[in-house]
Amino acid sequence: MLSMAAERAHRAGVPFYGIAACYATIPMLFGTLKSGEPFKKIVFINPLTEFFQGTFLQALYRCCRQGFSLKKPAESLKRSIDSYLELLFPNIARGVTGFGTLNRNRTRVLKVLFEWLSSNVEFDFSLPQTAALCIYSSRDPILDIGGGLLRNASMDCIRRVCSPVTFQAINSDHFLSDPHSLTLTRRAIRAFLLAG
Numbered sequence: 001m002l003s004m005a006a007e008r009a010h011r012a013g014v015p016f017y018g019i020a021a022c023y024a025t026i027p028m029l030f031g032t033l034k035s036g037e038p039f040k041k042i043v044f045i046n047p048l049t050e051f052f053q054g055t056f057l058q059a060l061y062r063c064c065r066q067g068f069s070l071k072k073p074a075e076s077l078k079r080s081i082d083s084y085l086e087l088l089f090p091n092i093a094r095g096v097t098g099f100g101t102l103n104r105n106r107t108r109v110l111k112v113l114f115e116w117l118s119s120n121v122e123f124d125f126s127l128p129q130t131a132a133l134c135i136y137s138s139r140d141p142i143l144d145i146g147g148g149l150l151r152n153a154s155m156d157c158i159r160r161v162c163s164p165v166t167f168q169a170i171n172s173d174h175f176l177s178d179p180h181s182l183t184l185t186r187r188a189i190r191a192f193l194l195a196g
Helices: 002-012 022-034 053-067 073-088 109-118 149-161 179-194
Strands: 017-021 041-045 131-137 165-170
Touching: 002 022, 017 022, 022 041, 022 149, 041 179, 053 073, 131 149, 131 179, 149 165, 165 179
Parallel strands: 017 041, 041 131, 131 165
Antiparallel strands: none
8 A cells, every 4th residue: 555655756746745643653664675765765753663561561661660559559559560551552531341432252361462472573674765753752651661771672673674764753742732833843844854
């Protein structure tokens, strides 16, 4: 589908750009490679390029340790895990019957967990013809998991795969929730796409 869209853009004589946020960065990078670098430019917003199970588990441990109480251990552990999940998946309904729109009885939780724990995404390629803009939020609690390990690993990956790449910090949260940061992000993207 990506190749078809790129071909249509080429026939119409219009530039073809890619924009990916968070984990969408992973399929965007691999799709770009597989399709022969069809994008003129790519924009990444708060990219996550690696799963870093250890980092997520370390952050969960820290979250649980901070909120843990010996007086009510089960209740405090549940509250800690709930606050951690709210950080990762804000405003998504979670419960014993489902997660967001997914019915729990249709999900093989242990299989999903095993696949996540055993996954290892390798970015052993480069995209030398595709210029990239990497916008990251300076107050992003998700990218700051594990003391910034996730942010640093993702930025290193983008730097390694995309050349040239420009990094730009926006003073916002992961979801660019406030209108000012959204305006700054739009301006940065527009300036990047219209330049050269």
